[in-house]
Amino acid sequence: MSWLPSLLTDTPESGYELAIKLSRMAVKKTQPDDDTRSKLRADYANNADSLTMVSNVVATNFQTVAQANNYWRD
Amino acid sequence: MSWLPSLLTDTPESGYELAIKLSRMAVKKTQPDDDTRSKLRADYANNADSLTMVSNVVATNFQTVAQANNYWRD
């Protein structure tokens, strides 16, 4: 099973969750070691600018997901 | 009730508020602890570059919300 079978989601909220997943996947593919990523989590989860940077990536991915779903207008 | 039932808003101003909400939600989902986020707030709310970074995320999310609403042209 693919981790990304589709960009289509039923609701805006699940689309937002997909945007978070997309944002994390690039990190995981760049740093595949689970332990290392766990340690790094303490860094960015406790730093204001790091969290803003994360939010920026989610925003870009959410733009893509929202476009794919025609903004869930229907 | 979903925190994000729709991307559609009645006015540009409420669309801007939604963009702020979207920007904060990614932070909340990355750092769910309320106390930690409150402490971090003092950091970014008093630093010029941090505030500009926040504004950048809002701008990206507002682009998405504005597109969803056809720019409130009607």
Next chain:
Amino acid sequence: MSWLPSLLTDTPESGYELAIKLSRMAVKKTQPDDDTRSKLRADYANNADSLTMVSNVVATNFQTVAQANNYWRD
């Protein structure tokens, strides 16, 4: 009266001014204290990278405003 009644403007120049307004509003809503923002202004207005970061936010917001106005093509 809303601070953002519409994304439509008569001219590209006034659209650019609106983009600046949108960029500043996110800062204001994150740091509502006028005095604090005034003090921070000295920081970013005298730092090259800070000014470039501000320009980046304006560019993203101008993209939104320009799209809303069909690039003032008519």
Next chain:
Amino acid sequence: MSWLPSLLTDTPESGYELAIKLSRMAVKKTQPDDDTRSKLRADYANNADSLTMVSNVVATNFQTVAQANNYWRD
């Protein structure tokens, strides 16, 4: 005369020049003092990351200008 009468240009190259103008105008409107901007120029013009940041802003503005001109396809 407006500094931005239109987003339309005759050629891609002049569109790129307009993107640079748009990028600089946000800086000028944030820091209107000519002497200060001249001094700051030595900072960013001699720093690799600063120059990349400037290029990022130009890229976003060029995207807007290129869209406005239908990518000069005709």
Next chain:
Amino acid sequence: MSWLPSLLTDTPESGYELAIKLSRMAVKKTQPDDDTRSKLRADYANNADSLTMVSNVVATNFQTVAQANNYWRD
């Protein structure tokens, strides 16, 4: 054979892989030396903000690839 024969992919997942490839290619073309890039890898793969920055680039490229593929809607 071109390293980029097409932006079209069969699935969203392979589109995401292409976005990663696009992101790395700009680095490779700026720093063509394999040994240097390998050494730098230890830097960004163990730094939270560096990984977020990488994810940001992937997000922008994924937006392009997803648009090219009409979001794999069919």
Next chain:
Amino acid sequence: MSWLPSLLTDTPESGYELAIKLSRMAVKKTQPDDDTRSKLRADYANNADSLTMVSNVVATNFQTVAQANNYWRD
């Protein structure tokens, strides 16, 4: 002869090369001195985050070029 006669390219790969050219041109126009740029090259070509920043600019410009070419779908 213009350095940017058109945004249209025959292939995705040549479109990517054009995106790199667009990214470098903003740097060249901000820092026209060839020697200075050559010295700065050692800085960003050996720093992981600097290279990621460069890749980010290329990604934005590639988005523009890809749109101009209708993603080379035909």
